[in-house]
Amino acid sequence: MANLAKLEFAALNLSGNNYLPWLLDMKIHLNAMGLGDTIVEGNSASAQDQAKAIMIIRRHIQEELKNEYLTIENPFVLWTNLKDRYDHQKSIVLPKAQYDWMHLRFQDFKSVSDYNSAMFKIVSRLKLCGEEVSEEAMIEKTLSTFHATHLLLQQMYRLKGFTKHPELMTHLLVAQQNNELLMQNHNTRPTGSAPFPEANGTSFQNQEHSGGRGRGRGRSRGRGRGGRD
Numbered sequence: 008m009a010n011l012a013k014l015e016f017a018a019l020n021l022s023g024n025n026y027l028p029w030l031l032d033m034k035i036h037l038n039a040m041g042l043g044d045t046i047v048e049g050n051s052a053s054a055q056d057q058a059k060a061i062m063i064i065r066r067h068i069q070e071e072l073k074n075e076y077l078t079i080e081n082p083f084v085l086w087t088n089l090k091d092r093y094d095h096q097k098s099i100v101l102p103k104a105q106y107d108w109m110h111l112r113f114q115d116f117k118s119v120s121d122y123n124s125a126m127f128k129i130v131s132r133l134k135l136c137g138e139e140v141s142e143e144a145m146i147e148k149t150l151s152t153f154h155a156t157h158l159l160l161q162q163m164y165r166l167k168g169f170t171k172h173p174e175l176m177t178h179l180l181v182a183q184q185n186n187e188l189l190m191q192n193h194n195t196r197p198t199g200s201a202p203f204p205e206a207n208g209t210s211f212q213n214q215e216h217s218g219g220r221g222r223g224r225g226r227s228r229g230r231g232r233g234g235r236d
Contacts, residue, residue, distance in 0.1 A: 013066075014066070014067060015036055015067070016029070016032040016033075016036070016067065017029065017032075018066075018067050018068055019068040019069065019072060019089070019093075020069050020072070021069055021071050021072050023092065023093035023096055024096065026089075026093035026094075026096045027096055027097065027100060027135040027136070028135065029067070030090075030135075031135065032067075033063075033064065033067060034046075036063065036067075037060060037063065040059070040060075040063065041056075042056055042059055042063070042082075044056075045057050045059075045060035045082040045083060046060065046082055046083050046086040047083070048083060050083065052082075057080075057081060057082055060082035061079075061080060061081070061082045061085060064082055064085055064086065065085075068089075076088060097135075097136045097137070100135065100136055101132075101133070101136040101138070103132075104129055104132035104133045104136065104138075105133070105138075107129045108129050108130075108133065108140075108148075111125065111126060111148060111152065112152035113148075113149050113150075113152040113153055113154075114152055114153060114154040114157075115152075118183065119176060119179045119180050119183050122149075123176050126145065126148070126149075130145070142170060142171055142172050143170075145172040146169055146170075146172050149172070149175060149176075149179075150164055150165060150175075160182075164178065164179075
């Protein structure tokens with residue numbers, strides 16, 4: 008457990024279902040350590056660099072998996088073996104990611120942040136499988152999946168000519184915030200109604216309780232005097 012706490016990212020598991028993100032993390036980490044060449048075919052890395060690289064790779068694969076490759080000392084050979092074993096994950100992840108992208112709709116989410124998070128998870132999976140998603144494609148996906156009742160809003164955002172998806176998201180977040188405030192104001196005080204000061208409301212309630220009882224007693228005394236007259 009102490010060794011696991013030192014890992015820079017999640018270890019590759021035996022099933023290989025986290026192979027694609029592990030592959031990217033490992034490439035980045037080896038490059039950061041100046042050891043990226045050790046996993047390239049035909050490299051001329053020194054024996055010391057190869058030893059460092061193999062230690063890093065072995066530390067980031069689960070114990071059961073590591074035991075299967077105990078005798079491999081060359082990082083490129085281990086890298087290639089793992090690739091041959093798990094690279095088929097792309098054929099599993101890619102169709103699901105493509106399906107999710109095809110059916111992603113802005114109108115199906117309760118908030119802009121939820122939609123944005125879902126979109127980038129899908130885009131990340133597509134990129135891991137080698138499919139790039141352009142800024143234009145993300146903008147078009149967002150605008151074209153507005154609810155039909157927001158057609159004018161969709162056209163308004165198209166006219167702004169966004170070239171970066173984050174810019175569109177920023178405008179949508181601001182619009183959502185303003186709409187939430189409008190809804191809160193409407194629920195607090197419906198359109199056309201006047202604000203009712205809290206102090207006056209309290210005074211009115213006090214009169215209702217005390218004055219109401221007083222008027223009741225007054226009418227009773229009046230009737231009593233009328234009876235005596």
